[in-house]
Structures are given as C-alpha cells and as structure tokens.
Amino acid sequence: MKLQILTKNEHKELHNDIIAKIRDLINNKNLEPGDKLPSERMLSERFNVSRGNVRESIQKLEFYGILKSKPQSGTFVADIGQVAMNGMMDDILGLEDPDFKSLVETRILLELKTVRLAAQRRTDADLIKMETALEAYKEKVLNNEDAVQEDLLFHLAIAQACRNSTINRMMLIITPEIINNFEKYHVCDKDQSLKGIQEHQDIFDAIKRQNTQKAKQMMKVHFNALYQYCYNI
Amino acid sequence: MKLQILTKNEHKELHNDIIAKIRDLINNKNLEPGDKLPSERMLSERFNVSRGNVRESIQKLEFYGILKSKPQSGTFVADIGQVAMNGMMDDILGLEDPDFKSLVETRILLELKTVRLAAQRRTDADLIKMETALEAYKEKVLNNEDAVQEDLLFHLAIAQACRNSTINRMMLIITPEIINNFEKYHVCDKDQSLKGIQEHQDIFDAIKRQNTQKAKQMMKVHFNALYQYCYNI
DNA sequence: AAAACCAATCTGGTTAACCAATTTTTTCTG
DNA sequence: CAGAAAAAATTGGTTAACCAGATTGGTTTT
Numbered sequence: 001m002k003l004q005i006l007t008k009n010e011h012k013e014l015h016n017d018i019i020a021k022i023r024d025l026i027n028n029k030n031l032e033p034g035d036k037l038p039s040e041r042m043l044s045e046r047f048n049v050s051r052g053n054v055r056e057s058i059q060k061l062e063f064y065g066i067l068k069s070k071p072q073s074g075t076f077v078a079d080i081g082q083v084a085m086n087g088m089m090d091d092i093l094g095l096e097d098p099d100f101k102s103l104v105e106t107r108i109l110l111e112l113k114t115v116r117l118a119a120q121r122r123t124d125a126d127l128i129k130m131e132t133a134l135e136a137y138k139e140k141v142l143n144n145e146d147a148v149q150e151d152l153l154f155h156l157a158i159a160q161a162c163r164n165s166t167i168n169r170m171m172l173i174i175t176p177e178i179i180n181n182f183e184k185y186h187v188c189d190k191d192q193s194l195k196g197i198q199e200h201q202d203i204f205d206a207i208k209r210q211n212t213q214k215a216k217q218m219m220k221v222h223f224n225a226l227y228q229y230c231y232n233i
Numbered sequence: 234m235k236l237q238i239l240t241k242n243e244h245k246e247l248h249n250d251i252i253a254k255i256r257d258l259i260n261n262k263n264l265e266p267g268d269k270l271p272s273e274r275m276l277s278e279r280f281n282v283s284r285g286n287v288r289e290s291i292q293k294l295e296f297y298g299i300l301k302s303k304p305q306s307g308t309f310v311a312d313i314g315q316v317a318m319n320g321m322m323d324d325i326l327g328l329e330d331p332d333f334k335s336l337v338e339t340r341i342l343l344e345l346k347t348v349r350l351a352a353q354r355r356t357d358a359d360l361i362k363m364e365t366a367l368e369a370y371k372e373k374v375l376n377n378e379d380a381v382q383e384d385l386l387f388h389l390a391i392a393q394a395c396r397n398s399t400i401n402r403m404m405l406i407i408t409p410e411i412i413n414n415f416e417k418y419h420v421c422d423k424d425q426s427l428k429g430i431q432e433h434q435d436i437f438d439a440i441k442r443q444n445t446q447k448a449k450q451m452m453k454v455h456f457n458a459l460y461q462y463c464y465n466i
Numbered sequence: 467a468a469a470a471c472c473a474a475t476c477t478g479g480t481t482a483a484c485c486a487a488t489t490t491t492t493t494c495t496g
Numbered sequence: 497c498a499g500a501a502a503a504a505a506t507t508g509g510t511t512a513a514c515c516a517g518a519t520t521g522g523t524t525t526t
Contacts, residue, residue: 005304005487074518080385084386087386088405095405096398098399102397102398105399105400148317153320156320160324167339173403176299236480274507283481284481304508306489307488307506
C-alpha cells in the first residue's frame with residue numbers, strides 16, 4: 001500500500017468512512033449485542049485501509065459506547081441494540097464542528113447549574129481555591145494586565161466545587177474551544193474586566209453563604225454581556 | 234525495554250503520569266504559548282516510556298486544547314497561558330470516572346434545555362424524525378417488548394432538533410454511559426413504559442406547537458421518577 | 467463418556483522501523 | 497560577504513513486525 005500523509009480533514013473523512021462501513025457490516029451480518037466483530041486485520045484488509053486506521057475508528061466507537069474491545073480476544077458490539085446503534089452512528093457521523101454560538105449557549109447553561117450546585121455543596125477547601133483564583137484575577141485587572149486566564153480559572157474552580165464529575169468534564173471540553181473563539185472574536189475588553197471583579201466577588205459571596213438563588217442570579221448578570229454579544233453575531 | 238501489556242487502570246495511571254511530567258516540563262523550562270515542546274522521541278526517552286505512550290498523552294492534551302501538533306514540525310504549547318494551562322492540567326489529572334448520579338443530574342439538565350430549544354427551532358424534518366421514533370416506541374411498548382432503545386432514540390431526536398452541536402455532542406457522550414448504568418441498576422420497568430407513552434406524546438405535541446414552557450414542563454414530569462430514584466440511591 | 471490438558475492459532479496491544487514534509491545547516495555561487 | 501541552492505538532520509505521521517494472553521480444537525486421561 002502507498003504511504004500517504006493526510007490532512008486533518010482527510011483524516012476525519014477516512015475516519016467517518018470506516019465508521020460507516022463498520023455500521024453497514026454490523027447491519028448486513030445482523031450482529032447483535034455481544035457478538036464479535038471480525039478482527040482488526042480482517043477489517044483493514046476488507047476496507048483496504050491500514051490496521052491503525054481501523055483501530056482508531058474502533059476506539060472512537062468505544063468512546064461513544066458502541067463497541068467494546070477485550071485484549072487478546074476481540075472487539076464486541078455493546079449492549080445497546082441495533083436500533084439505538086444505528087441512531088447513534090448516524091448522530092456520530094453527522095456531528096458538526098462546534099460553532100461559537102452553540103459553545104456559549106452551552107457554557108451558560110452549564111455554569112448556571114454549576115454555580116447553584118457549588119453553592120449547595122462547596123467545601124471549605126473549594127472556597128479557598130475559588131478565593132485564590134479570585135484574588136489572582138483582581139490583581140491582574142487592577143494592574144491593567146490581561147486576566148483571561150485568571151477569569152477562566154475562577155470559573156473552573158466553581159465547576160470543581162459543584163461535585164459533579166460529568167459536568168466538570170464537559171466544562172473542561174468546551175473551555176479551550178471557548179478560549180480560542182474568544183481570541184478570534186476579541187470578546188474581552190478592559191471595561192468588562194473591571195465590572196467583572198465585582199461580579200466575581202458577588203458570585204463568590206453567594207456561594208460562600210450558600211445562597212443558591214443569589215448565586216445563580218449573579219452568574220446570570222455576569223453572563224449578560226456575553227449573552228447579548230453572542231446572539232448578535 | 235521490556236514489553237508489558239497494561240490493564241485499563243494501569244494504562245490510565247501511566248497516561249496521567251506522562252501528562253503530569255509534560256506539565257512539569259513546561260513549567261520548569263518556562264515554555265510560553267507558541268513554544269515548541271521537545272520531540273516525541275526525546276520525551277519518550279526522558280520519561281522512559283515508549284513513543285506511542287507519549288503520542289497518546291499528547292493527543293489527549295490536544296483534545297483539551299492545551300497542545301497543538303504540527304505535522305513534520307513539532308508539538309506546540311497552545312495560546313492559553315501558563316496559569317490557565319496549570320489549572321486545566323490539574324483538572325484533567327483530577328477527573329474522576331462519572332458516577333451514575335452525576336450522569337443523571339447532567340442528563341436532566343441538558344434535556345430540559347434541549348427540549349426548550351427544540352420547541353423553538355425544530356424544522357418539519359425534525360418533527361418527522363421525532364414522530365417516527367415516537368411511533369416505534371409506542372409499538373414496542375404496546376407489544377410488551379423492551380423499548381429502551383426506542384426511548385433513547387426519541388430523546389436523541391429532540392437533541393438533534395435543538396440545533397446546538399455542542400449540546401448534541403454531550404448528549405452523545407453521556408448516552409451510552411447512562412444506558413450501561415440503567416442496565417446495571419435495572420431502572421426501567423413496564424409500568425414506567427406505559428406512562429412513558431403519554432409523556433413522550435405530550436413532549437412531542439408541545440414541541441410541535443412550539444410551546445416552550447409546556448415542553449419543558451412535560452420533560453420535567455417525564456424525568457420525575459428518574460430524578461427521585463437517582464437521589465435515593 | 468466426560469473432564470482435564472496441551473499445543474496451535476488467533477486476537478488486540480505494543481514496539482520498532484520507515485516515510486515524507488519541514489527545518490536547519492552546509493555548501494556553492496555571484 | 498550575501499544570498500541562493502542543496503544536502504543533512506529532525507519531526508510527526510504511518511506502516512509492519514512482534515509480543516503476550518485468550519481461545520479453540522483435538523488428544524489424553526480418568
């Protein structure tokens with residue numbers, strides 16, 4: 001086989017192509033939950049791609065819970081049934097790259113929840129972490145320095161305090177994508193930062209006093225500018 | 234080097250170990266955004282692990298937006314700054330496996346949003362997809378068959394209609410994990426399924442009439458049993 | 467006849483060798 | 497000496513070879 005280095009897009013297309021072929025294979029062979037897929041070598045030969053590519057696609061399907069690999073044994077169809085499998089496969093293949101609006105919409109949704117949960121569940125250690133991040137943010141802003149990182153860390157500290165590992169993971173996933181878009185669209189400015197100090201302080205105080213309503217309300221205020229901006233792109 | 238096959242847990246530990254070492258390296262060498270990391274070969278030698286392990290760790294850090302690989306050139310620190318980088322690294326290293334409660338909590342949060350957005354934004358094509366899934370669900374339940382898959386597909390159809398690729402992606406991530414836990418804890422039963430038909434119908438009707446308030450309310454009702462169950466584990 | 471055992475085979479996991487694009491260094495030329 | 501051209505070294509991407517554990521089918525033993 002000819003060696004060829006792929007661009008990110010070509011790579012993704014090949015990837016999706018293999019995933020679609022695996023789906024068709026499962027359907028054609030009527031493989032049911034628990035059944036074993038042909039070996040990676042057989043698949044790579046049948047699809048006329050390298051074994052590495054097959055492995056990568058299988059790993060993605062494992063990430064989404066559709067397949068399960070067992071070492072030295074084989075790759076198996078997970079227990080989610082044919083109908084669900086096909087539905088999820090279509091979803092996975094149709095996944096678009098996230099746009100800025102959907103990112104912001106999701107971030108606001110998540111953070112309005114994390115701040116409420118954090119107000120309920122925060123420990124003393126969480127408070128210290130948040131306060132540290134808040135002080136670092138203040139110092140940067142008052143020195144007229146860029147404080148995007150410290151802003152971010154304060155929000156991540158809240159997410160950690162909400163004691164929900166799934167939400168926490170999702171915040172981690174969207175955070176870098178948000179940052180990249182922020183830089184691309186130049187969302188931040190100095191005036192915002194000064195207002196931000198008070199807003200961050202209000203949020204922190206509400207969490208400290210375990211006032212869930214107030215915490216959510218203050219977070220809403222904090223996101224107001226971003227919300228407006230996002231919906232006027 | 235001795236060959237050794239790792240269990241999933243050992244694999245994860247090695248992985249986190251390498252990530253921590255990369256973080257320390259960036260800090261010690263004071264690498265700033267845009268700077269180049271040592272090559273994969275150098276890292277694998279320095280950390281005394283295989284190059285494949287290093288590659289895998291780098292790919293994870295790329296997923297979270299901390300590093301960027303450029304083919305035939307090198308791996309670079311992303312533009313998020315040292316403070317943010319350290320904060321996110323700690324978060325990534327501290328990520329726990331998702332527990333059932335956090336999954337359900339997150340699913341309810343996401344779906345109360347998707348149903349509202351779907352009611353606003355659904356197209357005719359979305360309606361058809363949802364109705365198809367709904368009819369399949371009805372048929373299964375009325376025939377006294379297991380309908381977990383069809384249930385799931387209806388909810389995924391709503392998620393697609395919400396026109397938010399990020400939320401959609403997150404629904405896809407947690408869905409298989411939810412299913413696995415459902416099976417483990419035997420959440421579903423027959424009585425729920427019969428009630429489920431009416432609840433699904435109510436949700437669908439509200440989305441069709443674009444009644445956002447009603448849609449959210451009906452989804453809340455639909456999740457009530459799950460919510461109670463989850464908080465009493 | 468059933469159970470225990472063993473070796474050949476098959477599997478996913480792992481490593482090492484190889485490739486092509488890029489970057490750096492050297493050499494050549496004006 | 498400066499600049500261009502060429503060659504050597506470096507890099508991430510890719511493929512192929514190898515490994516250890518699991519499976520399987522046949523054989524032996526009880």
